[in-house]
Amino acid sequence: MDNRQYVGTSLVPEPPAPRRSRRVLRRVLVAALAGGVVTGAALAWPPGERRPHRPAPPPAAGPRAQPRAQALTTVTYAVPAALPGLTALIGREEQRVRAQPQDARAWAVLGSAYVARGRRAGDAADYPRAERALRSSLDVRGTGNTEALDGLTALALARRDFPTAKRYGEQALKAAPKRWSAYPPLIDAYDGLGDYTKARAALDKLMELRTGPAERPAVMARAAAVYRDRGWREDAVAQLTDAAAAARTPAEQAAWLAGLGQLAWERGDLPDALRHCEAALRLDPDQRAAAAGRARTLAALGRTAQALAAYRAAVAAQPDPAVLLELGELYESLGQPGAAEEQYARLRAAVRQSVAGGVDEELLIGRFEADHGDPWDAVERLQREWRRQPGIEVADALGWALHRAGEDQEALGYATAATDEAKGGGVRSAPYSFHRGVIEAELERYGPARRFLEEALRINPYFSPLAVPVAREALRTLGEPPAEEPPES
Structure with a gap:
C-alpha cells in the first residue's frame, strides 16, 4: 500500500517561519526533548543527494x-x-x-x-x-x-x-x-517502499514453496518479520521460536534468538529480552544486534553501569550509528551532556564512513537532526527520502521532524500513516504511538493524544530513556479524560 495517498499533496512545502505556539504541552515536550545536548550549528553530514550505485545449540558448520x-x-x-x-x-x-x-x-x-x-x-x-x-x-x-x-x-x-x-x-x-x-x-524491498500488499503476496508465495530443512528456519524468520509488521506478535514469536529451534549452526540460531530478544523488547518484556540476547551472544559473540539489545535492556532495568559498559563494548570495534545515537541519548537522560556529545561526534563520523560505502543514512540523520540539531534539515532530508522510498519508518520520522519544526497539521498525516493499520502502519510501535500522541496534543486533540500516549507506555514502558518521562509528564498535564469525551473528528 502506498502511504503517499494519505498525507496530502504538499510533500515539499516552502519552509515557513517557525511558529511560537504556547499551547499546553509545548513547553513540557520541547523542554524535555531538547534539554541536554543541543548542537546549534549545522552538522557536517554528507550531502543529501546520493550518487547512484553502478535448546542445546547444534554443532558449528x-x-x-x-x-x-x-x-x-x-x-x-x-x-x-x-x-x-x-x-x-x-x-x-x-x-x-x-x-x-x-x-x-x-x-x-x-x-x-x-x-x-x-x-x-x-x-x-x-x-x-x-x-x-x-x-x-x-x-x-x-x-x-x-x-x-x-x-x-x-x-x-x-x-x-x-x-x-x-x-x-x-x-x-x-x-x-x-x-x-x-x-x-x-519482501524487504517492498516493505522499504511502503508496498505492503506486494510484501504480503510475496510471503504467501514463499510459504507455498517446498523448502528443505536447511532453508526452512530462514523462511520462518522472514514470516516472523512480516507478521510483526502486521501487528501479529504471537505469530511472529512462534515463527522465530521454531526457526531458532531448527537452526543448523550457532550463528544462525544466534540470529533468530536476537530477533526474539528484539520482539520481547518491543513489548516491554525485559527479562525475556535479556535472556534471548545473552543466549545469542553465548552462541555467537559477534552478534551485533544481540549486543545492542542487551545494552538497551540493561539500561531499562536500571543497571546503568552495566548498560554503559555493554554499549561501549557494542560500539568499540565498528560503531553502528544507530547504537551510538542510543548511547548518546542514554547519557543525556543521565544528565551527562558532554558524554552524549562525544557519542554524537562518533555518530557523525560513522555516518560519513557508511555513506562512503554507498549506504543511504538519510533516515538516521533525519531522526538525529529532529531531536538534537536542525529540525528543518531533518524535514528536507526526510521529504526527499519519502519521495524515493515511502515506508513506515520514513513516515514516522518525517511526521516527527515536521512536529519539531512546528508543522503539526502536516505532521499528523505522516504520523497517521505510521500508526493506522488501514494506511499501512500495522506494526505496534511505542515510539510511533508516542510521536502521534504528542502531535495530537499539540493540535489540541486531547482525546486521541491521551489514547496514543497511553498506548505507547502500554506497548513498552521503557522504549526511550528520553521520551518515556516526556510521555508520562504529558499524560499528567492532560489529566483524566472527561466523563464523556467528544467523538474524534
Whole structure:
C-alpha cells in the first residue's frame, strides 16, 4: 500500500517561519526533548543527494564443511553465517577468481560474501568490493545470472536502497521464479517502499514453496518479520521460536534468538529480552544486534553501569550509528551532556564512513537532526527520502521532524500513516504511538493524544530513556479524560 495517498499533496512545502505556539504541552515536550545536548550549528553530514550505485545449540558448520552450492545461499539470503567463516570464504573465492577470472559463479559468491560480512560486521567498506565483484560476474555471464542478481539485491538492501533492490530482485525472480531465496529480499524491498500488499503476496508465495530443512528456519524468520509488521506478535514469536529451534549452526540460531530478544523488547518484556540476547551472544559473540539489545535492556532495568559498559563494548570495534545515537541519548537522560556529545561526534563520523560505502543514512540523520540539531534539515532530508522510498519508518520520522519544526497539521498525516493499520502502519510501535500522541496534543486533540500516549507506555514502558518521562509528564498535564469525551473528528 502506498502511504503517499494519505498525507496530502504538499510533500515539499516552502519552509515557513517557525511558529511560537504556547499551547499546553509545548513547553513540557520541547523542554524535555531538547534539554541536554543541543548542537546549534549545522552538522557536517554528507550531502543529501546520493550518487547512484553502478535448546542445546547444534554443532558449528564451518565454511569448509559446506558445499559451494550452499555457500551462496548462506551468505546472501537471511541464513546467517559466522564472521570467521565468511572471512575464510572470501579468502578462498578471491584466490579462485584470480586463478579463474571467467568464473561467473565465483565472482557472485565473492560479492555476496562481501555483502554478508559487511552486514555482520557493520563495515560498509565491504560494499564497494561487493559491487565490483558482482558486476564482474554479470560481465562474464549476464543472461540468467541469478546468483549475481541475488547478490546485487542483497547489496542494495544493505545500503537501504529499496528501489534498486526491487529492480534486481524482480529480475532474479523472473529468471527463476521457483527459488525460495528470491523472495525474502524482495519482501524487504517492498516493505522499504511502503508496498505492503506486494510484501504480503510475496510471503504467501514463499510459504507455498517446498523448502528443505536447511532453508526452512530462514523462511520462518522472514514470516516472523512480516507478521510483526502486521501487528501479529504471537505469530511472529512462534515463527522465530521454531526457526531458532531448527537452526543448523550457532550463528544462525544466534540470529533468530536476537530477533526474539528484539520482539520481547518491543513489548516491554525485559527479562525475556535479556535472556534471548545473552543466549545469542553465548552462541555467537559477534552478534551485533544481540549486543545492542542487551545494552538497551540493561539500561531499562536500571543497571546503568552495566548498560554503559555493554554499549561501549557494542560500539568499540565498528560503531553502528544507530547504537551510538542510543548511547548518546542514554547519557543525556543521565544528565551527562558532554558524554552524549562525544557519542554524537562518533555518530557523525560513522555516518560519513557508511555513506562512503554507498549506504543511504538519510533516515538516521533525519531522526538525529529532529531531536538534537536542525529540525528543518531533518524535514528536507526526510521529504526527499519519502519521495524515493515511502515506508513506515520514513513516515514516522518525517511526521516527527515536521512536529519539531512546528508543522503539526502536516505532521499528523505522516504520523497517521505510521500508526493506522488501514494506511499501512500495522506494526505496534511505542515510539510511533508516542510521536502521534504528542502531535495530537499539540493540535489540541486531547482525546486521541491521551489514547496514543497511553498506548505507547502500554506497548513498552521503557522504549526511550528520553521520551518515556516526556510521555508520562504529558499524560499528567492532560489529566483524566472527561466523563464523556467528544467523538474524534
